[in-house]
Amino acid sequence: MDGFDVSTAAVAAAGITSAAVGDGVRTSDPGPLLLGLAAALPGSAAAVAGPRLAGRLAAATAAVADDLARHAAGLTAAAAGYTTADARVAAVLAALPTGCASS
Amino acid sequence: MVTPADLRRWDPTALEGVVRAIGVARDRLLDLDHDLRAARLDAWQGVAGDAARTAHHRIESALGGLVAATTAARPAVAVAVDAVVALRSELARVDAFAAAHGFAVDVEGGFADVDPDVARTVAERTSRLADRRSLGTLLQSVLDRADSVDAALVRDLDRAVGRRVGPGGSDPMPRSAAVPPVAALPAGVAAWWQNLSAAEQEDLLRTRPELIGNLDGVPGRVRDAANRARLPGELARVDSALAAATDRLRTAMGGGLLGRQEPHRVAELAAVRADVARRHEEHDALVAVTRTVADPDRQLLLLDVDGHAAPRAAIAVGDVDTADHVAVFTPGFTTTVAGSIADSVSDMRSLRQNAQHQLLLRGRGTESVAAVAWLGYDAPQWDTLMSADRSVASAIDARAGGIDLARFDDGITDARPGRRPHLTALGHSYGSTTTGYALQHTTAVDDAVVFGSPGLGITTLAALHVPAGHTAVVEAAPGDVVAGLGAFGTVPAQLDGIVVLSDRGTAAPDGAPLRGSFGHSEYLTPGTTSQFDIAATAAGLPDQRITGQAPWPRSFGR
Numbered sequence: 251m252d253g254f255d256v257s258t259a260a261v262a263a264a265g266i267t268s269a270a271v272g273d274g275v276r277t278s279d280p281g282p283l284l285l286g287l288a289a290a291l292p293g294s295a296a297a298v299a300g301p302r303l304a305g306r307l308a309a310a311t312a313a314v315a316d317d318l319a320r321h322a323a324g325l326t327a328a329a330a331g332y333t334t335a336d337a338r339v340a341a342v343l344a345a346l347p348t349g350c351a352s353s
Numbered sequence: 354m355v356t357p358a359d360l361r362r363w364d365p366t367a368l369e370g371v372v373r374a375i376g377v378a379r380d381r382l383l384d385l386d387h388d389l390r391a392a393r394l395d396a397w398q399g400v401a402g403d404a405a406r407t408a409h410h411r412i413e414s415a416l417g418g419l420v421a422a423t424t425a426a427r428p429a430v431a432v433a434v435d436a437v438v439a440l441r442s443e444l445a446r447v448d449a450f451a452a453a454h455g456f457a458v459d460v461e462g463g464f465a466d467v468d469p470d471v472a473r474t475v476a477e478r479t480s481r482l483a484d485r486r487s488l489g490t491l492l493q494s495v496l497d498r499a500d501s502v503d504a505a506l507v508r509d510l511d512r513a514v515g516r517r518v519g520p521g522g523s524d525p526m527p528r529s530a531a532v533p534p535v536a537a538l539p540a541g542v543a544a545w546w547q548n549l550s551a552a553e554q555e556d557l558l559r560t561r562p563e564l565i566g567n568l569d570g571v572p573g574r575v576r577d578a579a580n581r582a583r584l585p586g587e588l589a590r591v592d593s594a595l596a597a598a599t600d601r602l603r604t605a606m607g608g609g610l611l612g613r614q615e616p617h618r619v620a621e622l623a624a625v626r627a628d629v630a631r632r633h634e635e636h637d638a639l640v641a642v643t644r645t646v647a648d649p650d651r652q653l654l655l656l657d658v659d660g661h662a663a664p665r666a667a668i669a670v671g672d673v674d675t676a677d678h679v680a681v682f683t684p685g686f687t688t689t690v691a692g693s694i695a696d697s698v699s700d701m702r703s704l705r706q707n708a709q710h711q712l713l714l715r716g717r718g719t720e721s722v723a724a725v726a727w728l729g730y731d732a733p734q735w736d737t738l739m740s741a742d743r744s745v746a747s748a749i750d751a752r753a754g755g756i757d758l759a760r761f762d763d764g765i766t767d768a769r770p771g772r773r774p775h776l777t778a779l780g781h782s783y784g785s786t787t788t789g790y791a792l793q794h795t796t797a798v799d800d801a802v803v804f805g806s807p808g809l810g811i812t813t814l815a816a817l818h819v820p821a822g823h824t825a826v827v828e829a830a831p832g833d834v835v836a837g838l839g840a841f842g843t844v845p846a847q848l849d850g851i852v853v854l855s856d857r858g859t860a861a862p863d864g865a866p867l868r869g870s871f872g873h874s875e876y877l878t879p880g881t882t883s884q885f886d887i888a889a890t891a892a893g894l895p896d897q898r899i900t901g902q903a904p905w906p907r908s909f910g911r
Contacts, residue, residue: 267392290367293359
């Protein structure tokens with residue numbers, strides 16, 4: 251990757267991982283599990299606190315998942331951009347007269 | 354405020370389901386957190402690389418917070434599961450106790466008198482009123498603990514968000530882990546303790562021994578270490594208070610002789626004198642405890658010098674965490690920590706030796722015995738004789754002490770999950786009445802022996818949670834006027850189903866001579882038949898006991 255201090259493969263892989271983690275987080279929201287406290291402890295204050303925490307965890311889960319989706323999209327775009335730029339630079343270098351390319 | 358109806362609908366099985374599901378979600382989030390941290394962007398130099406790394410770290414942090422919150426929620430709910438199981442069990446005991454006395458718990462926490470005609474005389478009505486008050490105290494205690502459990506869970510859930518998880522997803526307890534669940538039943542305390550890491554346990558023992566030394570459900574060796582660590586500080590504190598009280602007394606006395614025209618000074622002087630006397634008692638109690646636990650093989654399981662009407666202490670001879678057989682002895686009228694702990698522990702040392710000897714003779718010498726002298730309640734004293742609440746003629750101290758004794762017994766067994774000991778409750782005199790009330794609350798006791806007993810607060814053994822055929826009474830020694838009083842319920846020896854143990858001079862099964870005891874206070878004296886019988890019971894050797902006879906047909910007088 252002459253001309254850039256970046257590994258497009260690493261950036262692309264980070265993008266793929268971020269997307270997968272984001273999907274995984276979205277489907278692993280622990281919030282709904284705490285709704286079970288309301289049924290298990292009727293009449294208790296915990297029956298209110300459980301759903302309250304559930305809401306906070308659901309919001310946090312959605313925020314992390316959304317951030318990861320945006321982050322993955324950015325990394326993917328960056329990797330693609332670097333690949334395209336790399337190809338263009340390679341083409342320019344290939345068109346240069348012999349001797350210039352190695353200078 | 355939790356009501357009995359609420360508590361009956363609390364579902365520990367459903368709670369366990371929540372714990373398991375949260376654990377699964379937490380493990381999955383941990384895996385995802387690991388994957389995200391493995392996606393490195395270190396080689397990306399320049400402005401774009403810096404921005405990408407910043408975003409990556411911010412999201413890692415947010416995901417870590419989510420993992421931490423989930424991690425914190427799981428043990429908080431897990432602790433509640435144990436507490437709810439214990440609370441429901443305790444409520445069931447209240448129901449049984451109420452039913453045995455002709456009452457029923459209503460949905461709001463009151464009591465319906467389902468058998469009002471049973472009380473015909475003034476004395477019977479007075480007794481039922483006392484039963485009703487006792488039931489109210491018991492039920493309120495359960496509901497108060499339910500509120501505490503509920504409040505602790507709410508606090509931990511509300512604190513869950515914003516926590517941080519340790520490296521590698523280590524599983525920290527909720528912040529309340531460092532604060533013992535003092536309102537929980539012993540089973541809940543035991544579960545809390547067992548869920549702490551070794552480092553957390555050590556830290557708590559080192560920094561806050563006063564929180565765990567008297568906590569039923571914590572292992573005996575830990576309570577012992579905590580209470581021994583407290584002894585010097587307690588003595589210094591009490592001595593400082595004694596010096597201050599003595600100074601106040603000197604100042605109060607400095608005004609010269611008091612006249613009738615100075616009633617406020619008379620009252621003030623009396624209060625200061627009472628304070629000095631109390632501080633002296635606390636000092637003497639601490640000195641007695643310090644001397645008694647200096648002997649080898651002792652465990653200081655309870656030390657509470659100023660939280661009640663009188664100092665309290667419990668000392669074991671042997672290891673209650675590992676012994677195959679544990680006996681808990683409750684002495685009675687006029688006993689105090691300062692004046693009685695040494696003798697009571699000496700009695701337990703002798704009893705333990707006798708029990709170990711009998712086990713050895715029966716080829717069971719590998720089994721171990723521990724015996725506890727429990728002075729953990731406000732035993733009536735001579736100076737409270739005329740008190741309406743604290744007289745030896747009143748069951749109030751015994752009822753209150755019985756609740757604490759039941760918790761103590763529960764704590765010994767709950768601290769040993771999967772390897773509970775053979776537990777024997779021993780009660781002498783008014784201490785047997787306290788033991789009788791305790792046995793109406795705890796299911797931890799396998800055998801019970803009472804001696805010199807004025808009654809167990811019952812008219813039928815069915816009221817006790819002791820297996821049938823495992824409650825015994827030593828027959829009254831000559832000259833013991835207390836043993837036949839029947840001041841608190843039926844005379845024990847007349848209870849249907851009770852085992853009567855001999856107190857007469859005879860020979861032990863191995864031929865060793867045994868002598869009869871005399872009067873009210875020789876039942877635990879070495880060499881007596883009664884001590885032999887009590888030791889055989891504590892050792893789990895009921896067949897070795899020498900049985901006696903009830904003083905008259907059991908149907909007599911009822």
